Amino acid sequence: MFTGIVEELGTVESVEDQGDAIRLTVRATTVLEGTGLGDSIAVNGCCLTVATRTDDTWTADVMQETLDKTSLHGVAPGDTVNLERAVTADKRLGGHIVQGHVDGVGTVLAxxxxxxxxxxxxxxxxxxGRYLVDKGSITVDGVSLTVVEARPASFTVSLIPETLARTTLGHRQVGDRVNLETDVIAKHVAKLVAAYLPTSEHSKEQQA
Structure with missing residues (x-):
């Protein structure tokens, strides 16, 4: 689990094509402190597992499923990425509950x-869209943000100078792809409530 508070901007060191997967190596410093093999680090909001590490790099295996459903598809050496270690029980929850499981890929419109x-x-x-509300939470490239306006097929967020300076959102351009994760609590509530809502067939029977 993560909080959506980016700890560090890392740099992609290498991308090794393995056919149905890639081996991704990222250069970093802060997120390697206290990190061992098997630990989790979020890369642009995608939860990855540390497979190997050195003093200033770490490597993860990224499966085809992740490449198909996230913006890590097409990542290249030299790219800057948002990094966050998994939260510990004694850490402040500065953002919101983030799983590191990307729900979809969005595009910067404006x-x-x-x-x-x-x-x-x-x-x-x-x-x-059903999981977004004004003033609710959304994760964009691993950054916990507050929704300003939730629209049917888009949403807006306000980025403060700190976010612009310390995350990749400071230089994302119109047309760039970003990883999105909606609030897990909203998803659970929607599923629970759905069981008590009339289906379209039930509504048709009542109208008849």
Whole structure:
């Protein structure tokens, strides 16, 4: 589990093509402190497992399923990525509960700068819209953010200078792909409530 508070910007050192997977090596410092083999690190919001490590790099195996459903498909040496270690029980939950399981890939639609923040609009798969509400939580490339406006097929967030400076969202451009994870609590509530809602067939029977 993660909190969506990026600890460090890492740099992709190498990408080894293994056919139906890649072996991803990332250069980092902070997230390697106290990290051992088998530990979890989120890369742009994707939970990956440390397979090997050195003093300043770590490597993870990324399966085809992850490549198919996240923006890690196409990652290249030199790319900057958001990194966060799994949260520990004694750590402050500064963001919200983040699993590191990407729900879909969005696209940056617009960036509107102002004096003290920047409003960013992101397109998302329409099926994710049911889990978003104004002032609710959304994870974008592993960054915990508050939804300003939830729309049917997109949403907006306001990025403060700290977020712009310390995460990859500071230089994402219109058209760039980003990983999205909706609030896990919203997903559980939606599933539980769905069992008590009338189906379309039931509604048709009542109308008849």
């Amino acid at each position: 960036r509107t700068p102002s004096e003290h923040w920047e409003v960013v609009e992101v397109a998302m798969p329409e099926e994710m």
